[in-house]
Amino acid sequence: MIDLLLRNANLPDGRRGMDIAIHDGRITALGPQLALTAAQEIDAAGHLVAPPLVDAHFHLDAVLSYGLPRVNQSGTLLEGIGLWGELKTTLTQDAVIQRALQYCDWAVARGLLAIRSHVDICDDRLLAVEALLEVKRQVAPYLDLQLVAFPQDGLLRSPGAFANLKRAIALGVEVVGGIPHFERTMEQGAEAVRLLCEFAAEQGLRVDMHCDESDDPLSRHIETLAFHTQRLGLQGRVAGSHLTSMHSMDNYYVSKLLPLMREAGVAAIANPLINITLQGRHDSYPKRRGMTRVPELLAAGVEVAFGQDCVLDPWYSLGSGDMLEVAHMGLHVAQMTSQAAMRLCFEAVTTAPARILGLEAYGLEPGCQADLVIFDAGDCVEAIRLRAARLLVLRRGQIISRTAPPHASLSLPGRPATVDFHIRPR
Ligand code: FE2
Numbered sequence: 001m002i003d004l005l006l007r008n009a010n011l012p013d014g015r016r017g018m019d020i021a022i023h024d025g026r027i028t029a030l031g032p033q034l035a036l037t038a039a040q041e042i043d044a045a046g047h048l049v050a051p052p053l054v055d056a057h058f059h060l061d062a063v064l065s066y067g068l069p070r071v072n073q074s075g076t077l078l079e080g081i082g083l084w085g086e087l088k089t090t091l092t093q094d095a096v097i098q099r100a101l102q103y104c105d106w107a108v109a110r111g112l113l114a115i116r117s118h119v120d121i122c123d124d125r126l127l128a129v130e131a132l133l134e135v136k137r138q139v140a141p142y143l144d145l146q147l148v149a150f151p152q153d154g155l156l157r158s159p160g161a162f163a164n165l166k167r168a169i170a171l172g173v174e175v176v177g178g179i180p181h182f183e184r185t186m187e188q189g190a191e192a193v194r195l196l197c198e199f200a201a202e203q204g205l206r207v208d209m210h211c212d213e214s215d216d217p218l219s220r221h222i223e224t225l226a227f228h229t230q231r232l233g234l235q236g237r238v239a240g241s242h243l244t245s246m247h248s249m250d251n252y253y254v255s256k257l258l259p260l261m262r263e264a265g266v267a268a269i270a271n272p273l274i275n276i277t278l279q280g281r282h283d284s285y286p287k288r289r290g291m292t293r294v295p296e297l298l299a300a301g302v303e304v305a306f307g308q309d310c311v312l313d314p315w316y317s318l319g320s321g322d323m324l325e326v327a328h329m330g331l332h333v334a335q336m337t338s339q340a341a342m343r344l345c346f347e348a349v350t351t352a353p354a355r356i357l358g359l360e361a362y363g364l365e366p367g368c369q370a371d372l373v374i375f376d377a378g379d380c381v382e383a384i385r386l387r388a389a390r391l392l393v394l395r396r397g398q399i400i401s402r403t404a405p406p407h408a409s410l411s412l413p414g415r416p417a418t419v420d421f422h423i424r425p426r
Pocket of ligand 1: 057058059118
């Protein structure tokens with residue numbers, strides 16, 4: 001007898017009425033009307049069942065610090081970096097840990113069970129690094145946290161940053177970060193990319209750089225990142241986060257750049273909520289959207305994920321850990337409104353970031369971890385439309401979160417007593 005049988009699930013690829021067998025924390029079989037007996041059966045009742053949401057880009061050291069020591073008045077990236085610099089000197093390890101753990105509780109309730117978080121290493125104490133390594137240990141039973149050593153104030157611009165980055169990696173941080181557009185010159189940015197890629201290649205590590213988070217169309221560090229990725233054989237292990245300058249680049253140059261990114265196997269991580277908020281702040285009208293060219297990257301065969309980036313911190317005053325909200329915004333900003341494109345937006349918060357993070361045994365095949373989310377929706381497009389409740393969240397086959405579906409009661413003569421926002425009953 002197996003541990004658990006989920007009956008009548010709809011899958012993200014469109015298959016309907018599927019059963020999922022789970023034993024010892026793994027998926028053991030998947031198919032229609034499985035002839036199996038289980039210690040527990042759950043009727044998914046035609047709801048979407050998907051592997052968990054994954055956030056490819058976040059900052060867990062700054063999360064829930066909104067208003068400390070003050071709010072960002074201009075709404076720009078640069079004021080946010082300045083504000084974080086003020087806050088950084090007053091951080092305590094306990095406060096960082098408590099805020100991060102609170103956010104991870106929210107994440108679990110949202111079916112978000114894997115997060116790649118950058119952690120600022122431009123602090124000789126490495127206080128945030130030690131705090132997030134402790135958080136990683138504490139949440140490991142229910143959430144996969146992958147940390148990126150992030151030189152927020154510039155690898156070359158900030159004294160001691162490279163040495164700190166190496167110390168952070170030695171302590172257990174597993175991905176090499178960077179911020180070439182924040183170095184003093186274009187040349188220094190290119191040099192930082194080279195040094196970081198060579199270090200990652202030596203150490204056998206993945207790379208994820210904040211890259212060209214700028215409206216300057218001449219910010220072309222992604223070109224250098226693709227070059228060194230290809231040169232050093234790092235294909236499939238490198239991501240460029242933000243890439244917002246691509247929004248403003250000349251079309252001819254982009255037509256050269258996209259195949260270079262594809263050739264190098266560099267992934268792109270857009271952060272729709274933050275890009276639409278921070279970019280275009282120096283424009284009058286028309287105001288640029290600023291998000292990177294998601295449909296064109298996908299058409300060129302580049303892996304693309306969406307990240308949340310920030311929740312209630314010096315850069316963003318909203319957010320609640322909901323990757324469906326991120327997908328919803330990405331869909332709108334990129335005008336990805338066809339059925340196929342909307343499904344790609346769901347993949348950009350599930351399977352695509354799972355591949356970028358290198359998550360093992362992620363997915364819905366037999367042998368995969370039984371980490372699953374049942375959404376209050378019939379398919380992944382409806383899940384995005386409704387930012388559907390995560391009715392059940394399972395980790396290794398165990399239920400770790402439940403949310404009741406929203407139902408409004410109506411008092412209208414001759415009309416239904418309730419509405420649930422689904423087009424048709426399942
Ligand atoms: Fe970021």
